[in-house]
Amino acid sequence: xxxxxxxAEDDPAILQLLETNLQVAGYAVVCAVDGRQALDAARAxxxxxxxxxxxxxxxxxxxxxxxxxxxxxPVIF
Numbered sequence: 001x002x003x004x005x006x007x008a009e010d011d012p013a014i015l016q017l018l019e020t021n022l023q024v025a026g027y028a029v030v031c032a033v034d035g036r037q038a039l040d041a042a043r044a045x046x047x048x049x050x051x052x053x054x055x056x057x058x059x060x061x062x063x064x065x066x067x068x069x070x071x072x073x074p075v076i077f
Contacts, residue, residue: 002028003048006073008038008064010056018051035059039067050075 009015022029032038036058054061
């Protein structure tokens with residue numbers, strides 16, 4: 001089973017770069033373009049890791065962090 005990574009990033013170029021490289025490395029990737037989408041994804045699915053942008057619309061990375069900790073999802077900013 002592939003490890004699942006949530007990427008929360010509002011810059012399309014960075015998001016695409018991360019998504020492509022992680023998929024090539026064999027990870028299952030779910031992308032969110034703002035903190036609200038990331039929170040919804042984390043509530044609906046299991047993730048082994050989250051890569052978060054700090055400055056995002058809706059919820060920033062710091063506001064999102066406690067919600068991900070409740071789900072025991074490790075986070076890298």
